Amino acid sequence: MSMTTPEETVLEKTKQRLAEQVIQFFQHQMPFNTHLGMQVSVENDDQVTIRLPWQNTLTGNSIHQILHGGVTASMLDTVGGLTAILHAIRNLEADGITDFESKFRNMGTIDMRVDYLRPGKGEVFIATAQVIRKGNKVAVCRMELHNESGTHIAFGTGTYMVG
Amino acid sequence: MSMTTPEETVLEKTKQRLAEQVIQFFQHQMPFNTHLGMQVSVENDDQVTIRLPWQNTLTGNSIHQILHGGVTASMLDTVGGLTAILHAIRNLEADGITDFESKFRNMGTIDMRVDYLRPGKGEVFIATAQVIRKGNKVAVCRMELHNESGTHIAFGTGTYMVG
Amino acid sequence: MSMTTPEETVLEKTKQRLAEQVIQFFQHQMPFNTHLGMQVSVENDDQVTIRLPWQNTLTGNSIHQILHGGVTASMLDTVGGLTAILHAIRNLEADGITDFESKFRNMGTIDMRVDYLRPGKGEVFIATAQVIRKGNKVAVCRMELHNESGTHIAFGTGTYMVG
Amino acid sequence: MSMTTPEETVLEKTKQRLAEQVIQFFQHQMPFNTHLGMQVSVENDDQVTIRLPWQNTLTGNSIHQILHGGVTASMLDTVGGLTAILHAIRNLEADGITDFESKFRNMGTIDMRVDYLRPGKGEVFIATAQVIRKGNKVAVCRMELHNESGTHIAFGTGTYMVG
Numbered sequence: 001m002s003m004t005t006p007e008e009t010v011l012e013k014t015k016q017r018l019a020e021q022v023i024q025f026f027q028h029q030m031p032f033n034t035h036l037g038m039q040v041s042v043e044n045d046d047q048v049t050i051r052l053p054w055q056n057t058l059t060g061n062s063i064h065q066i067l068h069g070g071v072t073a074s075m076l077d078t079v080g081g082l083t084a085i086l087h088a089i090r091n092l093e094a095d096g097i098t099d100f101e102s103k104f105r106n107m108g109t110i111d112m113r114v115d116y117l118r119p120g121k122g123e124v125f126i127a128t129a130q131v132i133r134k135g136n137k138v139a140v141c142r143m144e145l146h147n148e149s150g151t152h153i154a155f156g157t158g159t160y161m162v163g
Numbered sequence: 164m165s166m167t168t169p170e171e172t173v174l175e176k177t178k179q180r181l182a183e184q185v186i187q188f189f190q191h192q193m194p195f196n197t198h199l200g201m202q203v204s205v206e207n208d209d210q211v212t213i214r215l216p217w218q219n220t221l222t223g224n225s226i227h228q229i230l231h232g233g234v235t236a237s238m239l240d241t242v243g244g245l246t247a248i249l250h251a252i253r254n255l256e257a258d259g260i261t262d263f264e265s266k267f268r269n270m271g272t273i274d275m276r277v278d279y280l281r282p283g284k285g286e287v288f289i290a291t292a293q294v295i296r297k298g299n300k301v302a303v304c305r306m307e308l309h310n311e312s313g314t315h316i317a318f319g320t321g322t323y324m325v326g
Numbered sequence: 327m328s329m330t331t332p333e334e335t336v337l338e339k340t341k342q343r344l345a346e347q348v349i350q351f352f353q354h355q356m357p358f359n360t361h362l363g364m365q366v367s368v369e370n371d372d373q374v375t376i377r378l379p380w381q382n383t384l385t386g387n388s389i390h391q392i393l394h395g396g397v398t399a400s401m402l403d404t405v406g407g408l409t410a411i412l413h414a415i416r417n418l419e420a421d422g423i424t425d426f427e428s429k430f431r432n433m434g435t436i437d438m439r440v441d442y443l444r445p446g447k448g449e450v451f452i453a454t455a456q457v458i459r460k461g462n463k464v465a466v467c468r469m470e471l472h473n474e475s476g477t478h479i480a481f482g483t484g485t486y487m488v489g
Numbered sequence: 490m491s492m493t494t495p496e497e498t499v500l501e502k503t504k505q506r507l508a509e510q511v512i513q514f515f516q517h518q519m520p521f522n523t524h525l526g527m528q529v530s531v532e533n534d535d536q537v538t539i540r541l542p543w544q545n546t547l548t549g550n551s552i553h554q555i556l557h558g559g560v561t562a563s564m565l566d567t568v569g570g571l572t573a574i575l576h577a578i579r580n581l582e583a584d585g586i587t588d589f590e591s592k593f594r595n596m597g598t599i600d601m602r603v604d605y606l607r608p609g610k611g612e613v614f615i616a617t618a619q620v621i622r623k624g625n626k627v628a629v630c631r632m633e634l635h636n637e638s639g640t641h642i643a644f645g646t647g648t649y650m651v652g
Contacts, residue, residue: 031222032231059194061271068195069272070237077232108224109232110464111437111485113276113602115629115646117622132644133606137463138436138487140604142644155621155631157604157646159437159485161464273627274600274648276439278466278483280459295481296443300626301599301650303441318458320441320483322600322648324627357548358557385520387597394521395566395598400559434550435558439602
């Protein structure tokens with residue numbers, strides 16, 4: 001016995017398909033993400049993780065061989081943006097599906113704060129995010145950057161247009 | 164008749180040399196700046212300008228062919244950081260010269276806010292900065308990003324450790 | 327010969343009336359503004375100014391007799407919010423007038439950054455704002471706080487829900 | 490058998506006394522804190538909590554009877570500032586004790602971001618903070634505001650001069 005109507009099942013499948021398209025977009029159709037080497041992965045519960053293996057081209061301060069602050073900002077902005085959009089898709093109603101594509105074109109970061117906590121040393125950098133303010137038009141995310149040993153390198157807070 | 168003592172002349176020349184070394188460092192020894200294609204120039208009054216010609220690898224949203232928000236953040240962080248350090252050098256006293264090098268190793272961004280105002284469309288992107296809070300230990304800068312037509316793309320505010 | 331249709335004239339008058347109601351609201355129906363002693367004034371071009379005369383109850387650091395950072399933040403948030411809402415009213419189309427009241431109930435600050443530049447010393451504090459990102463749903467303002475002598479005490483940047 | 494030298498014991502006692510003086514200062518010598526009704530308490534492990542019972546004078550939007558955003562900012566700035574200073578005291582070396590008083594006069598907020606998550610409804614508002622970047626000169630704190638039911642109303646991030 002199912003508690004889900006056929007309409008709900010169709011809506012859920014459509015939303016799942018939209019989410020997959022957006023994840024593919026972030027992985028393959030954002031050239032700067034590819035250029036830096038970002039690897040996007042998303043768990044079933046929409047938990048986004050972006051990994052970036054160290055390369056010398058990412059160096060900011062060459063005395064200390066640490067990550068450029070702009071790379072940190074790029075990873076935090078990207079993981080926050082994808083998390084915000086997946087949150088918006090999850091909350092779509094049936095009548096919001098049809099104009100999602102036109103809305104998607106105008107989604108983007110309104111503002112972002114980055115707090116640099118420790119030098120960006122490591123072999124792999126790992127960015128994660130969670131939504132702290134949920135809304136139909138605007139979502140706010142908290143982001144974190146760690147290295148492969150769990151050292152906490154940076155915090156971010158981003159405000160995103162999502163509708 | 165000169166109003167400047169020989170000691171002052173030596174101090175000024177030393178500071179000028181330090182400033183030139185730091186500018187060279189930002190241009191040639193920060194691999195990520197080179198990797199993106201940033202061009203650093205500094206006027207006599209320490210007004211820093213960073214230019215970045217458009218390349219497809221810098222694309223964020225490939226639908227609109229606009230700059231990735233992380234590139235904007237990278238340019239703003241870099242122009243603010245160099246401006247803050249040059250400000251710190253200008254204000255060095257004679258007894259601060261000797262330990263400048265050890266301090267320089269630990270200079271860096273504490274936090275930064277980026278406000279994305281308009282889509283990053285253009286052929287050349289131009290970042291500038293000014294110091295809004297002056298201090299021996301911490302400086303705060305306001306940064307701006309425009310394109311070659313003068314379209315204002317983003318504001319930034321950065322807090323930098325400089326001493 | 328008029329270039330303005332009767333409908334446009336009605337729309338402009340309605341918008342002017344809405345703006346006046348909102349200004350009155352900020353002056354008289356926000357108890358904390360009154361409690362602190364904020365004086366709201368708006369020029370014809372929607373340039374908002376908020377003045378606050380010094381009182382001992384506003385003191386943060388009693389050693390220096392300077393304004394509490396929270397008073398600075400309160401003034402900047404208020405001047406930015408009113409500026410953002412007046413901007414939204416100015417851009418209303420005819421079909422947006424009817425649901426303005428319900429929207430107004432949900433307008434508010436999404437996030438704000440305050441940069442404290444100099445100690446808050448003075449007899450009267452003066453807050454002003456300008457819109458830097460214009461939108462139907464979200465507006466971003468830059469705010470400034472000066473004292474009566476023109477000393478620049480703080481900058482602010484606020485992101486506001488306006489639609 | 491004691492692992493602590495007499496000098497260490499004296500240092501610890503001096504630091505404890507300094508901490509108590511600073512807590513008293515925040516509670517009794519910052520007139521705006523008293524004016525709003527903030528109640529400061531500090532646990533043994535330097536965990537600061539600031540409570541503020543609802544009063545009508547704290548109202549921002551009188552339609553919804555919610556806290557003015559400036560009150561939220563005031564509480565977050567205050568709890569972050571006290572947490573940052575207590576952190577600085579805890580890390581003082583013996584030679585830093587003597588000039589602490591002169592340093593204390595110049596401690597203050599450099600910048601702060603507030604993220605407004607939910608309407609400020611409640612009977613008692615509770616602000617807490619933790620240090621996320623530790624340093625001799627600058628400390629960065631994350632702050633949170635909840636109501637008496639645990640509803641999370643706002644996040645803050647503050648950068649403080651502490652040395």
